[in-house]
Amino acid sequence: MMKVMDAQPWLDDEQQDLWQALLTVVIALPAALDRQLQREAGISNFEYGVLARLSMADEATMRLSDLARVCDSTQPRLSKVMDRFEARDWVARRPDPGDGRYTLATLTDTGRQKLVESAPEHVAQVKRLVFDPLTAAQRRHLGTALTRIAATVRRELEGG
Template structure:
């Protein structure tokens, strides 16, 4: 079978995607560091907890929702615990495993940081696009996600509490 190379247009798009996938998190991290001394990964953990019933989630569920390995999440939560924004408790359902709980202080951080973060996302990702380009981007990303995760085992179920 002949090797399938990227054509010129695909190569341009691929390289653009690589740049965006590196620069966008950097821009969001910079905003969160400036406004709250937080990494984007830590903010996502706080946000996922803020949207959960009782502001708590099992660590395994939180890792999946925050797109972090169990090990990385454990380190992230430990740093948030040091700041008094999260605490870990035994799971009330079965006593096995832990849940992460957003403290009142953590909730205040989310409430104060979220508006600036939303503005940073809007400014970096959506403001440069027309409504049609936004829809096209959403459709294109959905098609790629469907290829990467055809059985939906690596992502949240549609309609689930996606946080």
């Protein structure tokens, strides 16, 4: 199958299949989600996630560094997303009164409205692409495995 890998077989065939499927999912799934959201709502999958996370927070407000962490974002990336959001009046930024180094971001009513109106199509897409193809047992197993991998990857990015 894979010539280089045959010469130095670090991954067996079963691992190869899993790896290929995972590669397709990490490359093609965001692309599919981005396309749908861009077309319907003019935002990316990542931006949707930021809006969703903020909307879940108490008072719809979070420190940027916390938001970056839960969104698996670097700080510069989130900073620029916030620039765009602020320009559209979807979020407001203000210094944390308790510690001037932090910045608090709050979802505005306009921002929440944007999220609510783009949610149905997006959630439907997620269900169609991720949940519908699986049985209930497969979903459970998938959740277990992905949670473990996610934790490992998070440690990697924070530590490295």
